[in-house]
Every structure is written in C-alpha cells, then in structure tokens.
Amino acid sequence: MKTAKYDVAVAGAGPAGSAVARAVAGSGASVVLLDKARFPRPKACAGGIPPKAVSLLPVDLEAGIGTRIRVAHLSYRVSDERVCSSTTALGWTVDRAEFDALLAAKAVGAGAVFRDGCEVKGVRRVCDGWDIDAGGDVVHARFLVGADGVASRVARVFGVGRSPLAATIEATVEVPESRRREDEGRVRFDFGYVAAGYAWTFAKSEHWSAGIYSVRPIPGRVLRQRLDAYISHDPWLEGGRVSKIRSWFVPRAVSRRRSLDVDGGLLVGDAAGLADPLTGEGIRPALESAGLAAAALVDALAGGGTRLNGYSESVDRVLRPGFRVARLCASIAFMRDGRFVRGFIRSAFGERAWGRLARGEVSYPGLRWGLGTLVARLPFGPGRRESTEP
Secondary structure, eight states: OOEEEEEEEEEOOSHHHHHHHHHHHHTTOOEEEEOSSOSSOOOOSOOEEOHHHHTTOSSOTTTTTEEEEOEEEEEETTTEEEEEEOSSOOEEEEOHHHHHHHHHHHHHHTTOEEEOSOOEEEEEEETTEEEEEETTEEEEEEEEEEOSOTTOHHHHHHTOOOOOEEEEEEEEEEOOHHHHHHHTTEEEEEESSSTTEEEEEEEOSSSEEEEEEESSOOOHHHHHHHHHHHHHHOGGGTTOEEEEEEEEEEEOOOSSOOOOEETTEEEOGGGGTOSOTTTOOOHHHHHHHHHHHHHHHHHHHHHTOOOOTHHHHHHHHHTHHHHHHHHHHHHHHTGGGGHHHHHHHHSSTTHHHHHHHHTTSSOHHHHHHHHHHHHHHSOOOSOOOOOOOO
C-alpha cells in the first residue's frame, strides 16, 4: 500500500469539491480531488443554475454547455399561472454528467490531481494531518475537505450532524423534437401537486426534466404518484415518454449557526447542509461555500497553522441571512397546500418582485420587508384546507 502526500485532499468532485480544488491548486498548493465514481457519471439533480451562480463558474454556459432559460412560469396545478419573460437569462439548466466532468477538468488544469473511481473508505486523524484510505492506497494530506454530498462520510468523521432533509424525485420526459424546440428555454414551478413543496418542469438540451420537491418526509411511493399526476397534467409534457426516474434527498439549510470546520478540515456544499431552503437548489451555495473554503485554506497554508475556524463565520455572514429569509418564504409558499401561491398568481400584486427574483436582480433578504404586506393583501378566500388530489 503506497502513500501519496498533498497539502489538501478534497473528497467529492461535484461543483463544490472541484471549485475548492481548482482555487487552492491555483494558489500553488498540492491538491488531490477524489471521487468514488468514474467520470463522466450520471448525477441525480434537476441541474438548475440561477443567474447569481454564473459569475462563480470557470465555464461559459452560453457555449453549448447549458440551456438558457428565458421564460419562467409560476403556476398552481398548471391551470393558474403567472409568466416572467426576460431578454436576459433567467437561469440555465445543465446535464450534470457533462457539467461536473468539465469542472473537474478545470481543477486538473489548475494543477490538481484528479482520482476518479477512488472511493474514500476511511479517514483517520494523525498528528500532522489526515490519512485517507482511497481506493486501496493511503492519501496523506494536511487538510481535508468534505464535499461528498448529503450522506457525507467526512462530516461523520468530523462529528457534524446532518441537516434536515427534503425529498426529491425526478423523471426524464422525452417529447417530439418539434414540440420541445417550440417550448425550449422555459421552466415551470407548480404548486398544489404535493404538500409542503412544488413540482417543476425544466427544459434540457434534448429532453425535459420533471420532478417533485417536498420538505416533508413523504414516502417514495407517494412522491411517484404525485409526479405521475403532475406529468399527466402539464401540457408541455403531453404524450411524452417517461424514463430514468430517480429519487434522492437534499439538505434544507438551517438558518442558525453551525460549525462546519474542525482542526485541519471543513465541509462545503451538500456535505455542509447548504442548499436553498425554498427551492432545494444547491449549486449556487456549493460554489459560494467553495470560494469561502478556498480562501480559508490558502490563508492557513500560508500561515502554517491548521485552524480554519474563520470559515464557519464566513458562511454565517454570506449565506445564512439569505437562508433565513428563504425559509420564511418557504413557510409562506407551502402553506395551505400552495394556496398562497394561487392567491399570488391571481393577484397582480407582487408580480414585479417575482420577476426581479427570477432574473436574480434581488436576493431573498431584499424581499424581507415586502413579505408581511404581501401576505396581508393576497386574496386567499375561505380558510378551509384543500385536498391535494388533482
């Protein structure tokens, strides 16, 4: 069994892990990026990227990598809807297999060593760093970064508890190319088909992605029923062939402070429990946490120490204010099985705020002061609870 030594080892080559590896390797440090899968590999993810994440990427999404979203539909059981269109991109959708492989290649281009098909099977703290059992070899590193997803092995080693989880299911829906081209560049967020969550339809380069997201622990069988009901009612998906049904969990980022670093190590992205509490979107928080982590690692390497306790404070300052407001937005949007959204759609009040949020012109904290007024003015109608059956 041979041992390779590095300044930093990164477990997990998703967007967060590759971003950390690229930034730290670019500073001149020796970095190894580890992932249990062979790349390119399929990844259970809707693949939505909001405008605010684009500036954090080392790739041009307009260069055939992503599908540009120009129209967003907010609807209640498909029928009631409010549409936001824009000459600027409202976001992009990507195929995660291609996207993640490209980001890993960028890390390699910056000087990182990428070892795919190399599962992290064990981690042990030693006096001068970490010994990592990686694919039968031992990797020794001064610092260890956990970027290994929602079920992070590294987080367990660090003693960091798991965040609350949201349930997600997605299907690929193939429709005739003529119809797909006609509706290309559209996304739909629909409320009313699942309790405490929403359904989506995203345009991809060669198919549609349709899915369900719920913050409740809904059994997989029920999620599949809700997904089937939604697909059967969305006119964009009419007559489509459904395949590649996958379910997974995403973290619901907590608004309170959590320690995400230990002596010589830290967590990023899903492993740190960082995802949008309203939408479940994780790529932007992954990239933002990766930037903060890289800065902390570069400083520690330059200073010769092993403490990274400034990282958690940086996450609290940069990400958690938005998470707090997003959780508030979620509690409002999901109330009464989505009837808040139905009232919003039927009212002209708030349309400007929806458009600005969709285009990335305003953040969640920027919406804080308008939420109370919005709730007070929307026409909910009778207070009885509606059935979630379509």
